[in-house]
Amino acid sequence: MIEDPQLHQLFEAESEEHLSRLDDGLLRLEKNCTDQEVLEEVFREAHSLKGSARMLGLTKIEMAAHGLESILNTARKGDSLLTADTIEHMTVVLRDLRVMVREALGSTPVTTETVINSTASPELAIVNLEENAKLQTAPQKSIEDLAPSRTPSTFVEPFRIETVRVETSKLDDLLTLTGELSVIQGRVQHRLSMIDEISEQWLILERSRKKFQYGSCNVDGLDKSSEPLRKMLQMDNEALTLLGSKIKKTRESFYEDCTRFEATAITLQEQVHSVRLMPFSVVFTLFPRMVRDLAKELRKEVELEIEGGEINVDKHILEEIKDPLMHMLRNAVDHGIELPDVREHQCKPRSGRLRLSAVKEGNNVILEVQDDGCGLDIQAIRNTALNNGLYDEATLASMPQAQLQQLILLPGFSTSTYVTEMSGRGVGLDVVRANVERLKGEILIKSTMLQGTMMQLRLPLGLSTTRVLLVSVGGYLYGLPIEFVVTSQRVKDENIFTLEGRPAFELNGQAIIAPGLADLLELSRSDVLTQKKEGGIEETVCIVIQVGEERLGLRVDELLDEEEVLTKPLGAPLQRVRNVSGMAILGSGEICAILNQADLLRSAHKLAVVPSQGKPDRPVHQAKACILLVEDSVLVRVMEQRILEEAGYEVITAVDGKDALNKLGSRPFVAIVSDINMPNMDGLAFTAQIRQEPHYRDLPVILVTSLASNEDKRRGLEVGANAYIPKPSFDKSVLLETLQRLIVK
Numbered sequence: 001m002i003e004d005p006q007l008h009q010l011f012e013a014e015s016e017e018h019l020s021r022l023d024d025g026l027l028r029l030e031k032n033c034t035d036q037e038v039l040e041e042v043f044r045e046a047h048s049l050k051g052s053a054r055m056l057g058l059t060k061i062e063m064a065a066h067g068l069e070s071i072l073n074t075a076r077k078g079d080s081l082l083t084a085d086t087i088e089h090m091t092v093v094l095r096d097l098r099v100m101v102r103e104a105l106g107s108t109p110v111t112t113e114t115v116i117n118s119t120a121s122p123e124l125a126i127v128n129l130e131e132n133a134k135l136q137t138a139p140q141k142s143i144e145d146l147a148p149s150r151t152p153s154t155f156v157e158p159f160r161i162e163t164v165r166v167e168t169s170k171l172d173d174l175l176t177l178t179g180e181l182s183v184i185q186g187r188v189q190h191r192l193s194m195i196d197e198i199s200e201q202w203l204i205l206e207r208s209r210k211k212f213q214y215g216s217c218n219v220d221g222l223d224k225s226s227e228p229l230r231k232m233l234q235m236d237n238e239a240l241t242l243l244g245s246k247i248k249k250t251r252e253s254f255y256e257d258c259t260r261f262e263a264t265a266i267t268l269q270e271q272v273h274s275v276r277l278m279p280f281s282v283v284f285t286l287f288p289r290m291v292r293d294l295a296k297e298l299r300k301e302v303e304l305e306i307e308g309g310e311i312n313v314d315k316h317i318l319e320e321i322k323d324p325l326m327h328m329l330r331n332a333v334d335h336g337i338e339l340p341d342v343r344e345h346q347c348k349p350r351s352g353r354l355r356l357s358a359v360k361e362g363n364n365v366i367l368e369v370q371d372d373g374c375g376l377d378i379q380a381i382r383n384t385a386l387n388n389g390l391y392d393e394a395t396l397a398s399m400p401q402a403q404l405q406q407l408i409l410l411p412g413f414s415t416s417t418y419v420t421e422m423s424g425r426g427v428g429l430d431v432v433r434a435n436v437e438r439l440k441g442e443i444l445i446k447s448t449m450l451q452g453t454m455m456q457l458r459l460p461l462g463l464s465t466t467r468v469l470l471v472s473v474g475g476y477l478y479g480l481p482i483e484f485v486v487t488s489q490r491v492k493d494e495n496i497f498t499l500e501g502r503p504a505f506e507l508n509g510q511a512i513i514a515p516g517l518a519d520l521l522e523l524s525r526s527d528v529l530t531q532k533k534e535g536g537i538e539e540t541v542c543i544v545i546q547v548g549e550e551r552l553g554l555r556v557d558e559l560l561d562e563e564e565v566l567t568k569p570l571g572a573p574l575q576r577v578r579n580v581s582g583m584a585i586l587g588s589g590e591i592c593a594i595l596n597q598a599d600l601l602r603s604a605h606k607l608a609v610v611p612s613q614g615k616p617d618r619p620v621h622q623a624k625a626c627i628l629l630v631e632d633s634v635l636v637r638v639m640e641q642r643i644l645e646e647a648g649y650e651v652i653t654a655v656d657g658k659d660a661l662n663k664l665g666s667r668p669f670v671a672i673v674s675d676i677n678m679p680n681m682d683g684l685a686f687t688a689q690i691r692q693e694p695h696y697r698d699l700p701v702i703l704v705t706s707l708a709s710n711e712d713k714r715r716g717l718e719v720g721a722n723a724y725i726p727k728p729s730f731d732k733s734v735l736l737e738t739l740q741r742l743i744v745k
Contacts, residue, residue: 002056002104011052015101018049019094022068026091029082039076046072049097061100064093174272181265190588192258195251202247276316280358281309283322287329291354294333301340301351302333308358313365313461320439321367321459324432328369328455329356331429336373336453346450347679348372360461364441364483367457376447378665381407388413397695401666402549405445409433437598440466440481440581444548449662450680466567468584468594470560471543473517477592478556479565479584484597486544486551488559493538502607505553507544513604514542514553520603521579547601554600567594579603624650625743626667630660630674630683631704640673640704643732649739657681657689664690669699670743673735676705676716684719691720700742704735 002008025042028035050065068090074080284306295302337343337352344350355370381404382396390407391399407413409429432455436443441459460483468479469488491505496514498504504513543554565584570577581596627649631637641651652669654660656678672690676683683703690696702723703716716724723738 002058002106007056008105011056011101012105014052015049018045018052019098019101021045022049022094022097023091026087026094029087030084033075033082033084033087036076039072043069043072043076056104058100058104061097061104064097064100068093181268188258188261192254195247195254199247199251202244206244276314277312278315278318279309280311280313280318283318283325284309284356284358286322287325287356290326291329291333294330295337298334299339300333300337302337302354303351304329305353305355306357307355308360311358311360311365313459317365317439317459317461320435321457324435324457325356325367325369327429327432329354332369332371332373332453336371336375338374363461365459365461367459368454370452370454372452375449375451375453375662376405376408376445377449378404378662381405382665384413397665398668399665401663402446404665405447406548408445409443433598437581437596442484442547442598449658451659466584466594467562467564468592469543469562470586470592471517471541471554471556472558472560473521473556474523476523477560477586477590478517478521479563479592479594480543480545480554481594481597482562484545484547486546488541488543490539491542491555493540496540502604503555505542507551507553510551512544512551512553514555515604515607517554517556517600519607520554520600545597545600547597550601552601552604565592565594624648625670626650626652627739628652628654628660628664628669628672628674630654630657630672630678630686632656632675632678636675640735643735644673644739647736647739657683657686660686661689664696671700671702671739673702673704673739676703676712684715687716687721688719700739702735702738702742 002011022042022045025038025045028038029042032038046065046069050062050069053059053061053065071080071082071086071090075082288304288306291302291304332354333352337354338346338348340350343352353372355368357368357370359366359368378401385391385396385404385407386393390410396404409432413430433443436457436459439459441457444456444458445453446456447453466479467482469482469485471478471480487507489507491514496503496505499511499513502513503515504511506512540555541557541559543556543559545552545554563586565586567582567584569582570580579596579599580593581599582594584592584594586592625648627644629637629641629644629651631640631653632655637653637655641653644651652663652666654663657674658680660672660674661681672687674683674686681689683705687701687703690699690701700722701720702725703721704725705712705716713724713726722742725734725738
């Protein structure tokens with residue numbers, strides 16, 4: 001019995017198709033048993049039925065189908081000839097196969113036992129088939145006899161085909177047509193607005209005519225002697241009334257038709273989408289065996305948890321996301337999760353935890369691959385980026401941790417000193433990024449040293465149409481996917497300043513790099529990028545987009561409208577154009593380029609730094625001084641954090657030296673307050689390590705610890721601490737005064 005409803009439905013449709021083709025093929029072989037083309041077709045059907053039965057654990061069906069496959073295989077290779085008797089015996093087996101299938105589907109108990117020895121030689125398989133056929137000479141009930149008896153008066157249900165198998169290419173074409181229908185709907189709305197304008201113009205004309213005809217001396221500054229008004233008076237009132245009535249009826253009917261058209265188009269699109277929906281479990285079921293075999297080969301222990309397999313998405317997403325998920329899982333097992341002995345030494349369970357989950361969030365689905373392994377080595381990423389010439393040392397030192405982690409998605413980027421056949425952090429991850437962006441999604445990486453790594457993919461549920469924000473640059477139209485747009489606003493020219501040699505502005509206290517979209521697209525500069533408003537104030541339209549955790553401002557000429565479009569890929573030879581994901585035809589008939597938000601962000605990072613034109617770099621606001629607090633005790637950590645925050649400092653906390661190293665590069669700090677006695681990496685080792693890096697050589701470090709002997713103080717100062725405050729004599733005023741003295745110094 002097949003318990004799973006979905007598998008039950010699929011096997012019911014598929015097995016019926018295989019059995020019908022087998023039946024048809026055997027009938028054709030009776031007429032010509034040497035027809036090679038028919039032999040190939042029947043062999044493939046038996047092979048496919050065997051494979052389906054094996055996957056579902058239907059042993060009897062598998063063995064019988066394998067026996068048929070073996071006989072047909074020898075015949076198609078020319079090793080033996082099919083006889084009329086052999087074909088007849090195969091027909092008997094086919095009849096019994098139908099009964100077995102019905103039993104597996106829970107509709108008919110099996111009363112015959114015809115199983116071919118699939119492990120024997122082809123000749124023996126034929127003998128076994130013949131022997132089994134002899135057992136059928138005893139009177140048996142036919143398949144029809146197995147059904148419940150019916151009297152002539154019993155109602156017989158009409159023949160119905162419940163399922164139809166359709167080629168996926170036809171579904172793809174149908175989905176494309178529904179997308180075109182959405183575009184046509186937009187064009188119809190555009191025509192409706194034109195009818196509204198005609199109706200409004202007619203009303204103006206009618207009011208002007210009546211105003212002049214019934215006593216007004218002039219209309220719009222014209223008197224009755226003017227030629228246009230004299231002709232207006234001579235117009236047939238009845239004809240004008242009829243024209244107005246027709247315009248009104250046309251407008252009302254068009255509105256009604258548009259409403260029905262919109263409802264039908266939406267319903268059709270939803271129905272087509274539902275046909276293409278499949279659960280993530282179709283892909284997820286491929287991974288447990290892969291993870292198990294890979295872990296065994298690497299002598300690791302890994303427990304894979306899977307959640308959200310029941311969520312349905314477009315089949316195209318499943319096809320495109322299989323390889324990225326496979327890359328991510330293999331990377332996690334190979335380079336994320338440690339060996340059992342290493343994990344035990346780190347006070348972790350010997351078995352690593354790997355979690356694959358899918359969650360539906362609005363019109364998107366969130367896929368996460370999370371492990372509890374060693375995490376990403378931020379310093380190794382910095383060194384690799386520096387050695388590869390991607391960024392200079394100063395840029396990497398000031399780069400946020402989130403942006404550093406995203407570097408592993410660059411082509412060929414790997415911190416591993418060796419390459420394995422399995423994987424490598426960075427090996428294949430550029431493929432993950434490319435596939436995700438092709439699906440109009442985004443990828444986010446979060447990692448903590450010794451705690452693990454999480455890779456999150458955000459993908460849209462549907463792929464047929466895209467809602468875009470239309471902007472104008474240099475006289476051309478461009479569309480930005482609306483799901484990546486954070487806000488849009490006009491920025492005064494006086495509020496635009498340079499930050500690290502690039503134009504920027506302030507948004508909610510945060511500096512946003514805001515290059516001109518024309519610069520990113522390498523277009524000629526727009527003449528209307530800056531618009532003068534009343535009073536001579538100059539403003540620029542700026543669109544803020546967000547990709548992952550990074551924001552980017554785009555200065556454009558004009559913000560136009562939102563529209564639903566069908567994005568079409570670029571044809572040959574333009575298979576891949578930087579910053580552009582495709583083209584679309586708008587409702588007005590104009591052609592619009594749809595921009596790739598991830599490419600725009602990368603182009604902004606690579607944009608050449610231009611000299612400041614009179615406006616020097618300046619901070620956005622006077623941010624709070626930030627202190628890194630390193631303390632493993634929750635109680636002490638909370639207490640010290642409150643003291644520092646009440647004194648006006650911003651506090652970032654870490655639970656040990658390893659955690660502190662991971663967070664140290666996330667942002668600039670004015671000082672470090674650290675305990676000494678901590679797990680994983682104590683305060684002395686942490687201080688000694690950061691003093692080896694020139695960037696942190698002068699960063700004030702205050703050790704606050706319960707180790708109060710003179711020897712402990714000497715050790716603390718030797719590794720490079722600037723101050724030592726014993727906890728037994730701890731006083732918050734001493735801590736704050738020490739901080740103030742060291743920071744000012």
